[in-house]
Amino acid sequence: xxxxxxxxxxxxxxxxxxxxxxxxxxxxxxxxxxxxxxxxxxxxxxxxxxxxxxxxxxxxxxxxxxxxxxxxxxxxxxxxxxxxxxxxxxxxxxxxxxxxxxxxxxxxxxxxxxxxxxxxxxxxxxxxxxxxxxxxxxxxxxxxxxxxxxxxxxxxxxxxxxxxxxxxxxxxxxxxxxxxxxxxxxxxxxxxxxxxxxxxxxxxxxx
Numbered sequence: 395x396x397x398x399x400x401x402x403x404x405x406x407x408x409x410x411x412x413x414x415x416x417x418x419x420x421x422x423x424x425x426x427x428x429x430x431x432x433x434x435x436x437x438x439x440x441x442x443x444x445x446x447x448x449x450x451x452x453x454x455x456x457x458x459x460x461x462x463x464x465x466x467x468x469x470x471x472x473x474x475x476x477x478x479x480x481x482x483x484x485x486x487x488x489x490x491x492x493x494x495x496x497x498x499x500x501x502x503x504x505x506x507x508x509x510x511x512x513x514x515x516x517x518x519x520x521x522x523x524x525x526x527x528x529x530x531x532x533x534x535x536x537x538x539x540x541x542x543x544x545x546x547x548x549x550x551x552x553x554x555x556x557x558x559x560x561x562x563x564x565x566x567x568x569x570x571x572x573x574x575x576x577x578x579x580x581x582x583x584x585x586x587x588x589x590x591x592x593x594x595x596x597x598x599x600x601x
Contacts, residue, residue: 401558401559401561402551402552402559405420405551406548406551406552408420409544409547409548413494414440414494414497414540414543414544414547415493415494415495417544417547418437418440418441418494418547421437421547421550422438424551425437428554428557428558428561430554433554435450436450436550437547439455440494440543440547441493443491443492443493444461444491445491445492457489457491458546459489460539460542460543461489461490461491461539461542462489462539463490463532463535463536463538463539464486464487464531465486465488465529465530465531465532465535466486466530466531467486467515467518467526467529468526468527468529468530469524469525469526469527475522475526482522485522488509488531490536490539494540494543497536497539497540497543498540500533501533501537501539501540502533505533506531506532506533507530507531507532507536508529508530509528510529
């Protein structure tokens with residue numbers, strides 16, 4: 395982490411230039427350093443996915459709306475489910491649970507993507523009487539999800555600007571070598587006292 399006011403800018407540059415799966419790892423380390431458990435949990439969800447195997451996926455966590463993609467449901471014969479009622483448009487929308495690396499892989503595809511969501515298919519069967527098995531959507535939708543996550547990540551980082559910069563400044567002070575107080579030079583009694591260094595050590599530098 396860079397020092398002082400440059401810390402957040404350096405982190406934002408990392409987010410902008412690196413793949414999301416890599417920048418999230420960097421931000422996760424920062425979240426731990428500033429002691430922000432809530433932020434760290436969110437980063438873990440975006441990095442590892444909103445899946446049951448992720449310890450951050452607690453019972454009260456809901457897959458966020460910015461992970462939604464639109465598409466169509468199909469049955470095993472390739473017939474689409476057409477819904478004319480605008481109040482049911484939400485049926486043709488799924489929120490992706492996968493982690494950043496898997497989303498990046500899906501976003502690189504050129505074909506239409508397909509996925510099975512058995513629980514949602516069961517809900518459709520029970521409430522609409524239609525048997526569907528596969529949800530299909532465009533890979534461009536996944537690229538938009540990645541963009542959405544990145545924007546939220548930037549918001550999280552900039553919203554914690556003071557904490558991150560203060561931590562970086564504290565680290566730089568802790569790592570800085572102590573100035574020499576005694577200087578060996580021809581002087582009264584053979585050793586001269588560096589008053590400026592002593593002053594800094596007692597009160598801190600204001601330069």
